[in-house]
Amino acid sequence: MNELKLAVLGSRGAGKSALTVRFLTRRFIGEYASNSECIYTKHFCLDGRQMNLEIYDPCSQPRQGKLSLTDELHWADGFVIVYDISDRASFAFAKALLYRIRDSHLAACKRVVESAVFLVGNKQDLCHLREVGWDEGQKLAMDNKCQFCELSAAEHCQEVITMFTKVLRTIITNFKLKEKRRPSGSKSMAKLINNMFGKRRKSV
Numbered sequence: 001m002n003e004l005k006l007a008v009l010g011s012r013g014a015g016k017s018a019l020t021v022r023f024l025t026r027r028f029i030g031e032y033a034s035n036s037e038c039i040y041t042k043h044f045c046l047d048g049r050q051m052n053l054e055i056y057d058p059c060s061q062p063r064q065g066k067l068s069l070t071d072e073l074h075w076a077d078g079f080v081i082v083y084d085i086s087d088r089a090s091f092a093f094a095k096a097l098l099y100r101i102r103d104s105h106l107a108a109c110k111r112v113v114e115s116a117v118f119l120v121g122n123k124q125d126l127c128h129l130r131e132v133g134w135d136e137g138q139k140l141a142m143d144n145k146c147q148f149c150e151l152s153a154a155e156h157c158q159e160v161i162t163m164f165t166k167v168l169r170t171i172i173t174n175f176k177l178k179e180k181r182r183p184s185g186s187k188s189m190a191k192l193i194n195n196m197f198g199k200r201r202k203s204v
């Protein structure tokens with residue numbers, strides 16, 4: 001059984017809860033409690049594998065001040081970073097979140113998990129009030145090596161499901177890559193013995 005942990009981050013009102021609830025229940029409710037943080041759990045099957053998924057939906061984070069994110073960075077296997085296309089300040093906040101995640105990956109040399117981040121421009125139905133261009137979102141995602149889409153939690157059920165599914169698949173791929181890169185104990189010991197004694201025998 002795979003345990004996957006996903007954090008949905010972004011500024012106040014960007015639509016973190018709307019996206020999460022849409023994915024988990026297929027429904028758009030309209031108003032969501034914003035004063036409490038939630039960890040939703042869901043048991044589901046992806047590509048024939050059973051998964052236990054936890055999604056962290058925090059209450060609003062401060063727009064000012066230093067972003068710590070230390071707990072989230074330790075906890076999560078992947079991130080959905082949400083901004084509202086009709087709110088430029090939310091885009092600036094999403095940018096700061098991406099930089100913080102990138103810096104922590106660079107510090108830990110965690111190259112394989114870098115791409116388990118999805119940047120989402122939400123509220124595409126409000127494009128008449130648009131303050132952030134599609135190309136700006138796309139460029140920010142490319143600069144930070146993450147996936148990107150614009151959608152509307154209010155109107156696009158299938159797009160929301162597809163976005164979450166993509167980021168979960170990326171997490172699973174990263175798990176597999178990590179497994180491959182870590183040699184098994186007996187194999188690496190055999191290699192070590194072979195290197196030592198093999199070389200010695202040659203020199204006699």
Ligand SMILES: Nc1nc2c(ncn2[C@@H]2O[C@H](COP(=O)(O)OP(=O)(O)OP(=O)(O)O)[C@@H](O)[C@H]2O)c(=O)[nH]1
Pocket residue numbers: 010011012013014015016017018019029030031032033034035058059060061122123124125126151152153154155
């Ligand atoms: N028009 C439109 N409104 C949306 C969309 N997604 C969310 N909203 C609305 O935006 C408001 C904020 O949505 P939430 O999901 O509570 O946002 P949040 O990021 O969880 O907000 P906090 O919990 O305060 O951090 C609500 O009134 C939602 O109905 C969308 O795609 N289109």
